Amino acid sequence: MVGASRRFDFSASHRYWRDEWSQQENERVFGKCTSPYGHGHNYTLDVTIRGTPDPATGMIMNMVDLKALVNEVLDAFDHKHLNEDTPYFKDLIPTTENIVRVLWRLIAPRLPAGVALAHLRLYEMRDLWADYDGSDEASFSRSYVFSAAHRLHSAQLSDAENQQLYGKCNNPNGHGHNYTLEVTVDGAVDPQTGMVIDMVALDGQVRGVIDTLDHKHIDREVPWFAARASTGEHIVLYLWELLAARLEGQLRHLRLWETQNNVFEYSGER
Incomplete structure (x- = not known):
């Protein structure tokens, strides 16, 4: 089986609200998303087929046909208020997780015989997206930025060996990066909130962890690195260790961007 993907865009507005909840409870759970007039996004949808x-053609499916099929589905969402102008969110909150699952139900049956829908990723913003593969669970991802200084240096190596191995990164006074951490959690979508995880709670837990690194010199101010080189590999392991304990089994994957060219990932031992 071979996979192929195509990207699509649409624009829409939506509102998070449960009529049976008080205004105070809605605002506590959904924050600004409770605005009575809705708010909007430029959505990006990645569709993967297998x-x-x-x-004869060498293709799973003609991409022209896939484009027409998906655009026909998205036409009902594009430049619409999802709560008011579509039938799908009258009783279902149009969270990223719920939207991507609705799109799956609409796209999958339209594919021709021999072609399967393998994966959907829906970006609500560049730093917030949901993934779905047709199973009972979905995943939700969000990215966070922090800034830190560090020096790549191993106490197990001589000064000459450190200089040879790490080069400029062994500068005694250190250097720094704007790190981007992508956090992916998974689980069942809560039927009340339409979310895999409370986003406000997720933000609080992640910020509580990355604040231990943010605007710090990692080697000098974070005890975990006293005997460890502050490589991207070690930093992502450090972040996993702290976040896994806070997210109660929902943490699925971490991706740490040190620069645009250097990326480090970890998904635990599973």
Whole structure:
């Protein structure tokens, strides 16, 4: 089986609100998303299909046909208020997780025989997205930025060996980065909130962890690195250790961008 993906865009507005909840409870759970007039996003949808390439065309599916099929679905969402102008969110809160699951139900049956919908990723913003593969669970991802200084240096190596191995990164006074951490959690979508996890709670837990690194010299101010080189590999392990304990089994994956060219990932031992 071979996979192929295509990206689509649409624009829409939505509102988070439960009529049976008080205004105070709605605002506590959904924050600014409770605005009575709604708010909007430029959504990006990545559609991945799988199948066996046709021996004559060499394609799983003609991308022109996939484009037409998905755009037909998205036409009902594009430049619409999802709560008011579509039938799908009258009783379902149009969270990122719920929207991507609705899109799955609409796209999957339209695909031709021999072509399967493998994965959808819906970006609500560049730093917030949801993934769905047709299972009972979904995943939700959000990215966070922090700034820190560090020096790559191993106490197990001589000064000459450190200089040879790490080069400029072994500068005695250190250097710094704007790090981006992508946090992915998974689980069942709560039928009340439409979310895999309370986003406000997630932000609080992640910020509580990355604040231990933010605007710090990692080697000099974070005890965990006293005997460890502050490589991207070690930093992502440090972040996992703290976040896994806080997120109660929902943490699925971490991706740490040190620069645009250097990325480090960890998904635990599973």
